Amino acid sequence: MSLLTIALGGNALLQYGQKGTFEEQLANARVTAKQIVEFIKRGYKVVVTHGNGPQVGAILLQQEAGSSQVPAMPLHACGAMSQGLIGYMIQQSLINELRKAGIDMPVATVVTQVLVDRNDRAFRNPTKFIGPWYSEEEAKEKDKLGWVMKYDVGKGWRRVVPSPDPIKQVEIEAIRRMVDSGIIVIASGGGGIPVVDEEELEGVDAVIDKDLAGERLASSLGAEIFMILTDVEKVAINFKKENQRFLDVLTLEEARKYYEEGHFPPGNMGPKVLAAIRFVERTGKTAIITSLDKAIDALDGKTGTRIVKK
């Protein structure tokens, strides 16, 4: 049975413009779970990872808003909370869909810590968008609170936090044993809880990119395919320009060249293409970038962008 590692983008749980109620997110998780069950019906073992940008930002806001009554939790603990919340929604939706399909397979979410380097330059240059979008006037007010705000092109101003490079999942052996024993595992959610391992494990305030952490998960588990699901069907060069061109297949060499030429913006397609490059470099296997609704067609080679060794 081949192993498929799926990295779910933000729109799998929360679409731009939605408020982010529990009901909205659960409804999105149900649509996502239907797609994942299609992979399982095709005989794949599946490991799921997911983003948490909107959710971890919302949890952090809740901490700050309630801090006069109960102690606010640090950002790394908010990351852990987001794994529980999102894992719960995906896990419940998957169990319901598996039951409908008559498939008897266990599902479990693993609270996952991901090792980072305390000296990672990312700690001095926050880039990871979290939480809701704000107008320029609102962003100026947030600046006064000490938040770092950046413009998210076409959407508005948003809080940013450091996003160090993931080194490895601390719980990788536990995840491997679960996968080997036939459990559908949801792991490394929100890129994992960032931790350093000096004298002992310790959480650090950051949010890791889920695609880069997903690559670490997929490569370490020996996945056959690493599938990154986002809101576009294919990767494009010269995106939104007159000479925009969508790509069906990218060799490692082409992917590196386009990446270095700056075709893929940071905080958007950039980390997805970088995660795909690293996966193909490390394993020689295939990475696919496509949208959630085209995932099955992409697996069948009918659409999506495939990043291959040669």
Ligand SMILES: NC(=O)OP(=O)(O)O
């Ligand atoms: N952690 C992370 O990469 O989340 P998003 O994909 O939601 O930004």
